[in-house]
Amino acid sequence: MNSENKFLISISFNQRIEGMHLTIVDATFETIYNGDSEHLNLELFQGIYQLKANFIDYYQEYLLLVDSDKNFTFDFNYPSVAPILSFITTHEYFSGNSEYYSHKSTIEGVTDKPNFLVFGAKYDKDLFKEVLPENCLTEYYILDMNNELLFQLNSQNSKFDNDFGWFAFSNKFENGLYFLKWTNNASNRIFPFYIYNDYQTQFFIRYSQNPDFDNSFFFYSSRMEFRQDAEEYLVLDKVLYAYKDYKNYELLTEKDRSIIQQHPYLVTLVLILQLTLKIKEPDYLNDEKLLLPDLNLVTQSKDDLNTDDLLPVISSIMSMYAVRQKNDTLTFKLASLIDRTIDHLNFDIFWNNFSKVDDTAELNDIYTQFLQKSKPYSININDNQIIKLSKVVANMFGKAGKETIRERLNSLMGNLQSEDFEAKINDAIDSIGDISQIANKLNLPPTKVLRNYKTYKDIYNKLK
Amino acid sequence: MEYAIVIGINHYEERPLSGAVADADAFAQFLINKKLVSKSANLKLLKSDEGNSMVLGPEIDKALEEIVKDARSRKTESNRLYFYFSGHGIGNTFMNTALCLRYWNSVYINHCISSLDYTTGMVNKGAFDEILIFLDCCREHDTTIKGNSPIGDWQNKVGIRTPKIFVCNSTIYGKLSYEIAINSDQKRGAFTSFLIESLSGDADLSGSGKVTALDLKKHIEDNFLSYAQRFNKIQQGSVFTDTGGDSIVICGVEKLNTELNYEITFNRNSNVTLRGRDTKVIKSGDVSIGEKWSCKLEQGFNMIIDNNSGEQKLIANYSENTMSYDEF
Numbered sequence: 001m002n003s004e005n006k007f008l009i010s011i012s013f014n015q016r017i018e019g020m021h022l023t024i025v026d027a028t029f030e031t032i033y034n035g036d037s038e039h040l041n042l043e044l045f046q047g048i049y050q051l052k053a054n055f056i057d058y059y060q061e062y063l064l065l066v067d068s069d070k071n072f073t074f075d076f077n078y079p080s081v082a083p084i085l086s087f088i089t090t091h092e093y094f095s096g097n098s099e100y101y102s103h104k105s106t107i108e109g110v111t112d113k114p115n116f117l118v119f120g121a122k123y124d125k126d127l128f129k130e131v132l133p134e135n136c137l138t139e140y141y142i143l144d145m146n147n148e149l150l151f152q153l154n155s156q157n158s159k160f161d162n163d164f165g166w167f168a169f170s171n172k173f174e175n176g177l178y179f180l181k182w183t184n185n186a187s188n189r190i191f192p193f194y195i196y197n198d199y200q201t202q203f204f205i206r207y208s209q210n211p212d213f214d215n216s217f218f219f220y221s222s223r224m225e226f227r228q229d230a231e232e233y234l235v236l237d238k239v240l241y242a243y244k245d246y247k248n249y250e251l252l253t254e255k256d257r258s259i260i261q262q263h264p265y266l267v268t269l270v271l272i273l274q275l276t277l278k279i280k281e282p283d284y285l286n287d288e289k290l291l292l293p294d295l296n297l298v299t300q301s302k303d304d305l306n307t308d309d310l311l312p313v314i315s316s317i318m319s320m321y322a323v324r325q326k327n328d329t330l331t332f333k334l335a336s337l338i339d340r341t342i343d344h345l346n347f348d349i350f351w352n353n354f355s356k357v358d359d360t361a362e363l364n365d366i367y368t369q370f371l372q373k374s375k376p377y378s379i380n381i382n383d384n385q386i387i388k389l390s391k392v393v394a395n396m397f398g399k400a401g402k403e404t405i406r407e408r409l410n411s412l413m414g415n416l417q418s419e420d421f422e423a424k425i426n427d428a429i430d431s432i433g434d435i436s437q438i439a440n441k442l443n444l445p446p447t448k449v450l451r452n453y454k455t456y457k458d459i460y461n462k463l464k
Numbered sequence: 465m466e467y468a469i470v471i472g473i474n475h476y477e478e479r480p481l482s483g484a485v486a487d488a489d490a491f492a493q494f495l496i497n498k499k500l501v502s503k504s505a506n507l508k509l510l511k512s513d514e515g516n517s518m519v520l521g522p523e524i525d526k527a528l529e530e531i532v533k534d535a536r537s538r539k540t541e542s543n544r545l546y547f548y549f550s551g552h553g554i555g556n557t558f559m560n561t562a563l564c565l566r567y568w569n570s571v572y573i574n575h576c577i578s579s580l581d582y583t584t585g586m587v588n589k590g591a592f593d594e595i596l597i598f599l600d601c602c603r604e605h606d607t608t609i610k611g612n613s614p615i616g617d618w619q620n621k622v623g624i625r626t627p628k629i630f631v632c633n634s635t636i637y638g639k640l641s642y643e644i645a646i647n648s649d650q651k652r653g654a655f656t657s658f659l660i661e662s663l664s665g666d667a668d669l670s671g672s673g674k675v676t677a678l679d680l681k682k683h684i685e686d687n688f689l690s691y692a693q694r695f696n697k698i699q700q701g702s703v704f705t706d707t708g709g710d711s712i713v714i715c716g717v718e719k720l721n722t723e724l725n726y727e728i729t730f731n732r733n734s735n736v737t738l739r740g741r742d743t744k745v746i747k748s749g750d751v752s753i754g755e756k757w758s759c760k761l762e763q764g765f766n767m768i769i770d771n772n773s774g775e776q777k778l779i780a781n782y783s784e785n786t787m788s789y790d791e792f
C-alpha cells in the first residue's frame with residue numbers, strides 16, 4: 001500500500017523521559033517498531049502511522065503523517081508530575097509561577113527563601129470556569145502539630161491569577177511537623193508534612209472541577225526551590241512506581257540513579273523500600289538521606305523505637321499503590337492498616353474510592369484497630385512490598401502503650417476538636433483486638449463490625 | 465443451543481451509573497439481532513429500574529437454573545452460554561471480580577456476587593460446551609469485599625462436558641472502567657460500545673467473515689486502548705481463555721450491503737481534507753456543523769485535517785465490512 005518513497009523521520013519529545021516505551025503501527029495495523037526509546041530515527045514509507053507512547057501508567061497516542069522527511073516533536077502528557085515541567089498540556093504559567101514562588105515568599109517581612117510551598121493550578125486554564133483559584137485558597141489551612149491554626153490561605157497572604165488558573169502560597173516555618181488541611185463543605189483532607197533544615201517542602205496540586213488529590217504530591221527539595229528544568233520530579237514517579245511493584249525498579253536508568261543520588265528525599269524513599277523488602281545490599285546506603293520518620297521505622301529495632309515523631313510519610317505511597325491481597329494471617333484488614341498509617345492522600349481508600357469517609361470520628365475507630373493490634377503480623381515472603389510495609393508499620397505501632405496510642409491518635413488526627421472525641425477514642429481503644437472475634441461470632445464482615453462497633457459489641461456481650 | 469444472562473445495573477443508591485442498563489439492552493439486542501441467541505426465552509435480561517428491585521442476586525441463580533435445565537435436556541446439541549454484566553465491580557483478585565448488585569452501597573458492601581464462583585458454578589453445571597463471559601465494570605483492588613457464591617450447588621462438577629471458556633474484562637485488574645458520552649444525553653460503557661462494534665465485524669481484521677475468540681482478544685488488546693483514548697480515557701481490556709477458549713467462533717460477520725462504510729459528522733465550520741492510508745486525498749472541501757460525509761475507506765489508518773486550524777485526526781477503520789461513524 002505504500003509508495004516507493006521512503007522518508008527520514010525523527011521522533012522526539014519535549015520532555016526528557018527515559019524509559020518511554022514506543023510503538024509505531026503502520027496504516028495496515030502492522031506494528032513496525034516496538035521498544036524503549038525517547039528518540040527515534042527511522043526510514044518510513046509514505047503513509048499514515050500511529051505512534052503509541054507508554055511510560056509507567058501513562059499512555060498517549062500520536063498521528064504521524066509521513067509524506068516527506070520530517071522531525072516530529074511531541075509533548076507527552078504525564079499527568080502526575082509532568083505539568084510542572086513546562087508541559088503545555090496544562091498551561092504555560094504553571095511551571096513559571098511555581099518556580100517564581102518557590103523562590104519568593106508571599107508573606108511580607110520574610111526575607112529568606114521560603115521552606116514551604118503550596119502550588120495549585122487548573123489542568124487547563126480555559127476549562128472549569130467555575131473554579132476560581134481565589135476561592136480555592138480559603139479551603140486550605142496550615143496547622144502546627146498542636147492543631148493551632150497558623151494560616152488560612154487567602155487572597156492577602158497568597159498569590160493567584162483567576163484568568164490563568166493558579167494560586168501559590170509560600171512561607172518560612174520552623175522545623176517540625178505540620179498539617180495542611182483542606183476543607184470543602186463536608187469533605188476534609190489532612191496532609192501531614194515536615195519542615196527540615198535546608199529543605200523546601202513542596203506540595204503540588206492540580207484542579208479539574210475538583211482538586212485532584214490522587215495526583216497531588218509532596219517533594220522535599222534540598223535545592224530549596226522548584227526549577228522548571230528539574231528532572232527529579234519525574235524520577236519521583238518512577239520510584240513510586242517501584243513501590244507498586246519492585247520489578248519496576250529495573251526501569252530506573254543510570255541517569256535516574258544519578259539523579260536519585262543527588263536528592264536525599266529520593267534516596268530515602270528508595271532506601272525505605274529496599275529495607276522493607278529486606279534487599280541484602282540496599283542502594284544509596286552511604287548517600288545523604290532525609291530523616292523521614294519512615295526511615296526510622298524501618299531501620300530501628302522495635303526496642304529502640306521512638307514513637308514521638310512517627311508519622312509515616314510514605315503512607316501516601318501505600319495509599320496510592322495499595323494492592324490488597326488475601327492473607328489468612330490478617331483476619332482484619334489491610335485497608336484499615338493503611339488508613340491508620342495516616343492516609344495523607346486518600347482518606348477514602350477504605351471504601352476503595354467509591355465513597356468518602358467524611359466523618360472523621362469513624363477514622364478514629366479505624367486507626368485504633370490498627371494501633372491496637374497487639375499480635376505482630378507475620379511477614380511472608382509472598383507479601384508484596386506494600387503489604388510488607390503495612391505489616392512493619394502495624395507491628396511497630398502495635399507495641400505502643402495505651403497512653404502512646406492516645407497521644408498518637410491525637411497527633412494523627414491533628415488534635416481534632418470534637419465534643420465526644422475523648423469518648424470515641426476511649427471506645428476505640430477499649431475495642432482492642434475483639435473486632436475479629438465479634439465478626440466471627442456474629443458471622444459478619446469485620447468491616448461492618450468496625451463501623452458499627454458499639455451496636456455489635458452490645459450484641460456480642462449479650463451472647464457471651 | 466444458545467443461552468444468555470445479561471445484567472445491567474444503574475440504580476445504586478450511592479454512585480448510580482448512567483449507561484449500564486443501556487449497555488445490557490444493547491448487548492441483549494445484539495445477541496438477538498445477530499441470532500447468537502436464537503430463542504428469545506433463552507435470553508434472561510435482568511435490569512435495574514427506579515421502580516423495581518432488580519438485580520438482587522437470586523434472579524441470577526434462578527435464570528441460570530432455568531437455562532441449565534433446558535441445556536441439560538439437549539444432550540446432542542452444543543450449548544453455549546453468554547454471561548454479561550454491566551455495573552459496579554471491585555477487583556478481589558486477578559481472577560475474581562465482585563460484581564456489585566442493586567443494594568450495594570457503603571453499608572451493604574458485600575452485596576455482590578463473585579465472578580469466579582459463578583464462573584466455576586457455570587462450568588460445574590456440565591451443561592455447556594462454551595461459556596463466554598463479558599464483564600464491563602471497575603476492578604479496583606479491595607479484598608475486604610466478599611462476593612457471594614451461587615446459592616445452589618456450584619462446587620461439585622456434574623456431567624462430562626468441559627466447556628471452552630472465554631472471559632473478557634473491560635479493564636485490567638486494579639483499574640477503573642469508564643462510561644463515555646455517546647451523545648449529549650446518553651452515556652454508555654466504553655467497553656461495551658467497543659465490544660459490540662468489534663463483534664459486528666471490527667474484530668475480523670483478517671476479513672475471514674467471522675470473529676473468533678482469538679480475533680476478539682487480539683483486537684481488544686491492540687485497539688481498545690486507542691478507542692478509549694478517543695474519549696480521553698485510559699482503559700485497557702483484559703481477556704482470559706481456558707480449555708481451548710481461543711478457538712471459539714463467536715459469530716459470523718455479514719457482508720456490508722452498502723457501497724460506503726464510513727460516516728463522518730462535522731462539528732465545525734471549516735475546510736477539511738480526508739486522506740487515505742497512503743496519504744492521497746480522498747475528499748476535500750468546506751464543511752459546516754452537522755454536515756456528514758459518507759465515504760468508502762480502506763481498512764487501516766486514514767486521517768482528516770482541518771485546513772484552517774491544522775488539527776489532525778486519525779481515523780481507524782478496522783474493517784471495510786462494517787459501517788463506522790466518527791466526529792470531527
